[in-house]
Amino acid sequence: MNPYSKEEKAKIVQFYWDSKSVVVTQRKFRSHFKTRKAPSYNSILRLTEQFVREGDLGNLSRKSSGRKKTTRTPENIEKVKHLVRKQPSKSSRHLAQEAGTSRTSLLRILKKDLKMKPYKVTTCQKLSQKHMMERRAFAAWLTDEDSKNPDFAQNIWFSDEAHFHLDGSVSSQNSRFWSTEKPDVVQEKSLHSSKVTVGCALSGRGIVGPVWFEDGSGDTVTVDQQRYQAVLMNFWKQAKTKYGSLMDLMWLQQDGAPPHTAKATLKWIENHFGDRLVSRGASRNWPACSPDLTPMDFFLWGHLKGQVYKEGPESLCELKREITKAVRAVPVDMCRRAVASVAKRAALCLSREGGHFEHLL
Known part of the structure; x- marks a missing residue:
């Protein structure tokens, strides 16, 4: 009825x-x-x-007869x-x-x-006109150099530092516990987790590092210009031993952190790399707000953390061993593919007038 x-x-x-x-x-x-x-x-x-x-x-x-409308x-x-x-x-x-x-x-x-799909909107840092202009200038330079020499980007050492916390990074979206009842399980995380600060440099020839920001007792220290210069010297020694005269052709990239752009730091880099430097304060500027243009951010750190925290290291010594092991395990071919994507990203950045592009990849 x-x-x-x-x-x-x-x-x-x-x-x-x-x-x-x-x-x-x-x-x-x-x-x-x-x-x-x-x-x-x-x-x-x-x-x-x-x-x-x-x-x-x-x-x-009422029930209709025949085919359902x-x-x-x-x-x-x-x-x-x-x-x-x-x-x-x-x-x-x-x-x-x-x-x-x-x-x-x-x-x-x-x-x-209509063959449509529900796409998730990506949240990104807002770029100012100055940021977009800097990104466009860098992308144009790299695209131009890469058109002259297809291996140009492969000869850039992209460098950076990152923190690895002993507790690791827990994503609640990926933390699941299958049970017929609500489990009596929690994920504990320290308010101030112990950590190590590691520096690496990546190019199409491989990875140099890891090098550690720590004092004589092995305790992690903040990055200042003296410690950064010490890490640069360590990097240069490792790279020169491994690649010899090839280092005379290679560039160094670094972001605009104050320890990187101090006068003494830039002077040291000039003595070893000449004008082959991509950095704030250098003749070839590195644009701010550009983690999508360096393989350190869009590839290496995420890859390493995915490997390091698989086994759940329980001490800082074990954490450092896992980081070293993960760095050593990255094959050269993977590095070459990561650096090759920089040139592709630069071209896409240029087509977007320096705006965000990673959501289109």
Whole structure:
């Protein structure tokens, strides 16, 4: 037996048509008919769909014969297409209300008829015009040099430092415990976890490092210009021993941290690399806010942390051993692929006028 009279069904369609809101429709229905019972979400949408499809409210509970009618008509598909183009970030529930269809039907139209997918919007640091200009200038320079010499980017030592905490990084989205009942399990993490600070340099020829920022007792220390210069000397010694005269052709890249750009630091680099330096304060500027252009950030640190924390090191000594092991295990071919992607990223950055591009990769 149909629970709604023709008058009630007509009012349901009218209220929904005017407001495009299920909640408002339910509220108006209760107020108009002086009742506590309001039509359900599905009933409202089914009645509205029936009216749009047939122009008649008829009997909602009757069984139709033959093939089941569909709301995926050319008219509805075009309506959904128009709504999505107008407001692509609106929720599917709100889109369904505006289209006068159920959310299930709307999702079928989006996926099967319009071939659309729900993409997650990436959150990035806002870039100023100055940042974009610097990024564009660097990308243009690297693209130009790479067009002259396809191996140019492979001869850049990309350098950086990173912290590795003993507790590691726990993502609640990846932490799951399968059980039939709520488990008595928590993930404990220290407020101030012990850590090591490690420096590495990566090029198409491999990795030099790790080198540690620590005092004579092995305790981790902050990075200042004296300690950074000591690490640079350690790096140069390792690289010169391994690559010899090839170092006379290679460039050094570093970010704009104060210890990197101190006058004494830049003087040391000039004595060893000449003008082959990409850095703030150098003739070839490294753009700020550009982790998407250095393989240290978009590749190496994430890769190393994924390897280091697999076994869960329990002491700083063990953590350092795992870091060293993970660095040594990175094959040269992987380094070459990572550096090769820098040139591709630079070209994409240039096409975006220095703006964000990583969400398009």
